[in-house]
Amino acid sequence: MSLSAYGVLSRGLLSGTWSKNRVLGLDDKRSNGPRFAKENIEKNLSLVEALREIAEEKQATIAQIALAWVLSKGEDVIPLIGARTQSQLYVSIGAVDLNLSSNDLLRIEEVVPSELVAGEYYPVPRKKWFF
Numbered sequence: 001m002s003l004s005a006y007g008v009l010s011r012g013l014l015s016g017t018w019s020k021n022r023v024l025g026l027d028d029k030r031s032n033g034p035r036f037a038k039e040n041i042e043k044n045l046s047l048v049e050a051l052r053e054i055a056e057e058k059q060a061t062i063a064q065i066a067l068a069w070v071l072s073k074g075e076d077v078i079p080l081i082g083a084r085t086q087s088q089l090y091v092s093i094g095a096v097d098l099n100l101s102s103n104d105l106l107r108i109e110e111v112v113p114s115e116l117v118a119g120e121y122y123p124v125p126r127k128k129w130f131f
Contacts, residue, residue, distance in 0.1 A: 002076040007121060009063055009082070010035060013044060016052065016062035020045055034119030043118040050111035060098050067095035069108050
C-alpha cells in the first residue's frame with residue numbers, strides 16, 4: 001500500500017516566492033484558502049522563512065526541502081508535484097537528489113511544527129465534502 005501526498009507545497013506557499021503583500025485575484029482558488037487569509041499569511045510566511053534558512057544551507061530551494069522531507073517519510077509515500085512551468089518541474093525533481101540527514105529532518109520539524117501552521121488547507125465548507 002502507498003500514500004499519495006497531495007498539496008506538499010501548500011498551493012505554492014512553500015514555493016519560496018510568496019510575500020505578505022502578494023494579492024490574490026478573486027479568480028485564484030487560493031483567495032478562499034484559510035492559509036492565505038490576512039490573519040494567517042504572515043504567521044505561515046514566518047515558517048517559510050525558517051525553511052529558507054535550512055534550504056540555503058543545503059543549497060536547495062524551499063520547495064526542494066519540503067519535497068525531500070516528504071520523500072524521507074518512506075518509499076511508500078509519493079508526493080504529487082504540481083508545476084505550472086517546466087522550470088518548476090525541474091526544481092521539484094531536484095528534491096530526489098537532496099539528501100537530508102536525520103538531524104536535518106529533526107530541524108525541519110522543529111522550525112515548522114504542524115501545530116503552528118495557521119489555517120486549514122481547505123475552507124471549512126469544502127472540507128466537509130471530503131471528511
